[in-house]
Amino acid sequence: MELLLNGNFLAILAAAIAAMAGIGSAIGVGLVGSAAAGVVAEDPKKFGSTLMLQALPGTQGIYGLLVAFIILNKTGIIGGNMVELTTVQGGLFLAASLPVGIIGLISAIHQGKVAASGIMLIGKRPEEIAKAMVYAAMVETYAVLALLASFLMVNGIQV
DSSP: OTGGGOHHHHHHHHHHHHHTHHHHHHHHHHHHHHHHHHHHHHOGGGHHHHHHHHHGGGHHHHHHHHHHHHHHHHTTTTTTOOOOOOHHHHHHHHHHHHIIIIIHHHHHHHHHHHHHHHHHHHHHOGGGHHHHHHHHHHHHHHHHHHHHHHHHHHHTOOO
């Protein structure tokens, strides 16, 4: 139990939770890739436009990794100069990682679903790629807000 209340353990757990947004990105990118493969099998010229949509759900994983790196850097874990954190400081890092970790995971999956639908739109009407991108980008808004919230909270923690 003592380990679970250790500030350094909580900070490492926080970085891991932030990086969990990558799970959602992997699922979302996979969903879009599956849909894109069918469209490209029918018309290989649509590879470029489908690839743009497939890349969109991958950003949440990048956001989570960014916050994880900031936590690891701020706590000295990167560089091998780890500072001793109190339980409160570790808990604050943990709380700060939740927006990007949870919202990133969920929004990437939903963005993948929307982008996969956009792939179907491109399959039938290639000239409508802009509309497909806008639909998928709307989901991105909430991932960006979660990144901003986590970033501001992490940077506000004094170590």
